[in-house]
Amino acid sequence: MGVKAFLEATKTPGTVVLYGCPGEEGGAAKAFMARDGLWYGLDAALTWHPNDANEVLTGSSNSCIQTQYHFTGVAAHAAGDPDRGRSALDAVELMNVGVQFLREHMSDKARIHYAITDAGGRSPNVVQPRASVLYMVRSNHVAEAVELQKRVDKIAEGAALMTETTFEKKFIDGLADTVTNHALERVLYQNFQELGVPSHTTEELAYADQLSATYPGNDRLPGVGSQYDLDYAEQARALRTKAGHAMNDFLLPLYQGDAFEPGSTDVGDVSWQCPTAQIHVATWPNGCPGHSWQNVSCGRTDIGHKAALHAGKVLAAAAMDLLTQPALLEEAKAEFQRRTVAGYTCPIPADAVPVVAD
Numbered sequence: 001m002g003v004k005a006f007l008e009a010t011k012t013p014g015t016v017v018l019y020g021c022p023g024e025e026g027g028a029a030k031a032f033m034a035r036d037g038l039w040y041g042l043d044a045a046l047t048w049h050p051n052d053a054n055e056v057l058t059g060s061s062n063s064c065i066q067t068q069y070h071f072t073g074v075a076a077h078a079a080g081d082p083d084r085g086r087s088a089l090d091a092v093e094l095m096n097v098g099v100q101f102l103r104e105h106m107s108d109k110a111r112i113h114y115a116i117t118d119a120g121g122r123s124p125n126v127v128q129p130r131a132s133v134l135y136m137v138r139s140n141h142v143a144e145a146v147e148l149q150k151r152v153d154k155i156a157e158g159a160a161l162m163t164e165t166t167f168e169k170k171f172i173d174g175l176a177d178t179v180t181n182h183a184l185e186r187v188l189y190q191n192f193q194e195l196g197v198p199s200h201t202t203e204e205l206a207y208a209d210q211l212s213a214t215y216p217g218n219d220r221l222p223g224v225g226s227q228y229d230l231d232y233a234e235q236a237r238a239l240r241t242k243a244g245h246a247m248n249d250f251l252l253p254l255y256q257g258d259a260f261e262p263g264s265t266d267v268g269d270v271s272w273q274c275p276t277a278q279i280h281v282a283t284w285p286n287g288c289p290g291h292s293w294q295n296v297s298c299g300r301t302d303i304g305h306k307a308a309l310h311a312g313k314v315l316a317a318a319a320m321d322l323l324t325q326p327a328l329l330e331e332a333k334a335e336f337q338r339r340t341v342a343g344y345t346c347p348i349p350a351d352a353v354p355v356v357a358d
């Protein structure tokens, strides 16, 4: 809205689009939007995510594909008629064993997780006629994840063959890895520096300090760069010490070295279709674990609201620079072209619709 007002007031030509992006945690909305090509027309995309520090984010993330396998067998008395039963639970177990052997023969960065979502019932004396397993296949590059997924599908086929059961595959969602853009990161950093960081009242700081006493790791060093660069880690330590409380009320230095996040985000799919960059704004105390109740406890506080508003300011100010300084955008686009030569492989099939796992 700020950028729109700026464009109108200064009569600057340009278009700003605010995308509603539901289901960011597990729904992969931006990836479904990417499947339908919604990001290709943009000169640049800017976004933010809550975190424990104020920083410009960099680096790649894992691609991830979620698929649920529903096996169907034949129920029978496990003692009286075992020859007439076909166990769907056996199929799930054999599939898991097969995937276990696959793990030795995949890339180091790949990860395969599973959860048995239906074990077929509570009666050992009934051959289980149904069983389901939900798989997450992660690999650093989306094209690799798609290939790895095909190998997991073959194992499901093998398990069905061995147990004389059948299975149906339900595609849940898919996310690409993230393509970094250093040029955009620099524009975000400059604006973050100029605008500073949200400040907190004594009351808010006391709340954050109390919260930080409830989880291990509250002395962890903030910032993605701290995991990769010793000098950077020392700078982060000095800033933490100076802050003297649990909220990181400072901007971390710009880090543009190698970085990799084993988790996954649907920002990845956007980053394959247009130059994309992200910031973190301190929304909870230092070291607060992701997806924890302590995260949630900051969401509707003034700490959370300040972070959201401040993120909007930094993103808007950076967008204004991009709209008024074409050279910045050209640099970002040139870098985007270099980094996306391989092209976007969409992990989402053409006919898939967003669903929730059973």
Ligand SMILES: [Zn+2]
Pocket: 024, 025, 049
């Ligand atoms: Zn998230």
